[in-house]
Amino acid sequence: MKVTPSMLPLLRSRTQGELLALLLLHPEREYSITELAEACGVTHTAIVREVDRLVVGGILDDRRMGRNRLVKARTNTPVYRPLSDLIAVTFGPMPLLADALSQLAGVNQAYIYGSWAARYNGEPGPPPGDIDVLVVGSPDADALFDLAEQVGRRLSREVNVHRISPESWAASTTDPFLTSVRERPLVQLNLDQETR
Known part of the structure; x- marks a missing residue:
């Protein structure tokens, strides 16, 4: 099913937004088609179609290395910076927070909740004014704030x-905050370094 993302309705699909966020916000990195499909949680074929469109449109570059097709952002065009900025404020929270939190000791899991998660999951509404993140683990509080x-x-x-602690997250609780977070849309961040 093709769903226009409420996060940035100019895009064709949420997959396109996630793909652009991964590539445009990591312009120094090349990704294989397999890595992109895994990171976006879609089929190889779906990623190939999106990559083909974006390469033809001059947004991405690709090259062959043996049997692998490697893809990266094309940064030498006038559209790169404004498109990158737009993608950062819409689809950017997932890859940017995942990158940052995966490098912080003591983080077991992390989720985006609140209005950004609701928009990401297709609930209509105005663009989120902030990003709410739930970190499960025991990272240093100052480092987490920074x-x-x-x-x-x-x-x-x-x-x-x-x-919050892993024990608090795992326990069934009547804590109003945790009850509210669990009842609303949650977007789990992929803290696995393999796809970044």
């Missing part, structure tokens, strides 16, 4: 981080 501030600057919006 990370949120740094990513927030890149996303052009505030990043609010709430840290």
Whole structure:
């Protein structure tokens, strides 16, 4: 099913937004088609179609290395910077927060919740004013605050981080905050370094 993303309705699909976020926000990196398909959670064929369109459109570059097709952002065009900025503020929270949190010791899991997660999951509404992040684990509080501030600057919006222990997250609880978070859309961040 083709769903126009409410996060950025100019795009054809959420997959296209995720693909662009991964590539445009990591312009120094080349990805294989397999890595892109895994990172976006779609089939190889779906990624090939999107990559083909974006290469023809001059947004991406690709090259062959043996049997692998490697893809990266094309940064030497006038559209790169404005498109990269637009993708950062819409689809950027997932790859940018995942990158940052995967490097911070003590982070077991992380989720985006609140209005950004709702828009990502297709709920209509205005663009989110901030990004709410739930971190499960025991990272250093100061380092976590600094990370949120740094990513927030890149996303052009505030990043609010709430840290809880793995035991609290796993337990069934009547805590109003956790109950509210669990009842609303959640987007789990992929903290696996393999696809970044």
